[in-house]
Amino acid sequence: MAISTEGKIGIALGLVGIGAGGIIGVASGVLITGWICVAFSVWGLILLGAYHFWHERRPALLSAAYPIAGAGFLASAFVATLWVWSLPPAPPVPTPQPVAKAAAADPRAFCFIGFNGYHNQQSMALTAMLHNQNKEAVEFTTMGADFSLDGYPVPPQIEAKHERIFPEEHLLKQDSTLVRLGRDFPVGTKLHGKVDYQFRYGPDNATTVLLRIRGGVTITLGPKRSAKLKWDPAADSLPDCSQEVLAAYDKIRTAD
Numbered sequence: 001m002a003i004s005t006e007g008k009i010g011i012a013l014g015l016v017g018i019g020a021g022g023i024i025g026v027a028s029g030v031l032i033t034g035w036i037c038v039a040f041s042v043w044g045l046i047l048l049g050a051y052h053f054w055h056e057r058r059p060a061l062l063s064a065a066y067p068i069a070g071a072g073f074l075a076s077a078f079v080a081t082l083w084v085w086s087l088p089p090a091p092p093v094p095t096p097q098p099v100a101k102a103a104a105a106d107p108r109a110f111c112f113i114g115f116n117g118y119h120n121q122q123s124m125a126l127t128a129m130l131h132n133q134n135k136e137a138v139e140f141t142t143m144g145a146d147f148s149l150d151g152y153p154v155p156p157q158i159e160a161k162h163e164r165i166f167p168e169e170h171l172l173k174q175d176s177t178l179v180r181l182g183r184d185f186p187v188g189t190k191l192h193g194k195v196d197y198q199f200r201y202g203p204d205n206a207t208t209v210l211l212r213i214r215g216g217v218t219i220t221l222g223p224k225r226s227a228k229l230k231w232d233p234a235a236d237s238l239p240d241c242s243q244e245v246l247a248a249y250d251k252i253r254t255a256d
Contacts, residue, residue, distance in 0.1 A: 015044040032081050039076035043069045105202035105209040109134045111241035112213055113171075113249055115195075117227045122181045124149070124227075128197050128213050130172040131241050131249075132165055139208070140165045140172075140201045147176035149193035149219075155179055165201070171249070174199075191219045213238050 003011070022037025047069040113129040126147050142161040148154045155177035165172065174197060185191075195217055202208035215233035222228060233240075240246075 011048055012045065015041045015048065018044075035080035036077045039073055039080060043073040043076065046072075105138070105207060107209050107211060107238075109138075110172075110199075110201070110211055110238060111245065112233075112238045113241050113246065115217075115229055115231065116173075117219065117229055118175075118178075119221070119225045119227050122183055123178050124181060124191075124219070125178045126176045126195065126217070126229075128174045128176070128195075129249075130174070130199075130213075130238070131245050132167070132170050132172055134165070135167055136203065137164055137166045138201050138203055140199065141208075142174055143198040143200060144196065145174050145176045145198075146196045147179060147193065149179050149181075149191050152179055152181070185221050187221055187223050189221045191221070193217050193219070211238050212236055 018037050019041030022034045022039075022041060025031075025034030025037065028034075050069075110133065111131050113131055116127040116129065118125040118127065128145070140163050142158070144160075145158050146154075158175075158177055176195070176197070179193075193216070195213060195215060197213040199211040200208040201211065213233075214237045215231060217232070218230040220228045220230070241249075
């Protein structure tokens with residue numbers, strides 16, 4: 001039975017496709033199957049060429065080509081299999097080690113001590129005091145320290161400040177913006193205002209937590225430019241320090 005020209009072209013394309021698939025398999029690491037497909041494609045093309053040239057001219061040679069091509073394919077597959085088996089085993093793919101993550105920042109590592117007031121030359125400011133309880137050094141960024149009084153222009157926000165806080169630095173102080181009163185007030189005058197300090201801290205700059213000292217203040221002016229402050233913290237404001245911590249700072253102030 002003769003094979004038409006279209007049939008030969010179809011068979012040739014099929015064999016080329018099998019060979020291309022084998023090459024892709026070899027490149028992907030499927031060595032034995034890949035090389036067997038390549039050998040099948042090569043010997044199939046050789047046999048197809050022999051058929052094309054010898055089918056009518058030398059049928060005897062063509063009859064001998066069939067077993068030769070079959071034996072060649074089997075020998076090629078056997079040699080490819082032995083060669084692949086003789087290769088040293090591929091090194092194991094290293095298991096990626098998990099990257100250690102910095103411990104999350106604990107908002108309880110800071111607590112609020114209180115305010116110190118500044119009242120002089122017809123202006124007023126507050127200094128917030130925090131107690132640092134971290135056992136390791138942390139990154140600390142002051143994002144804002146707003147202080148405003150009702151009825152007075154809101155002063156501009158302070159610039160952000162970044163620093164590294166070490167465990168031995170227990171007391172942190174942050175000055176607020178300065179509110180200008182424009183005149184002196186008699187003793188007993190009450191001024192109402194708002195405070196909103198914002199900080200970010202954590203073991204690194206990527207792992208941080210937001211701290212806020214936020215709420216309302218009532219300042220009662222006393223003699224000799226003294227002032228008494230009543231603090232009304234917001235629900236999300238940094239909690240006050242324990243009585244033990246506050247007592248320790250009171251001792252330091254008394255000693256000073």
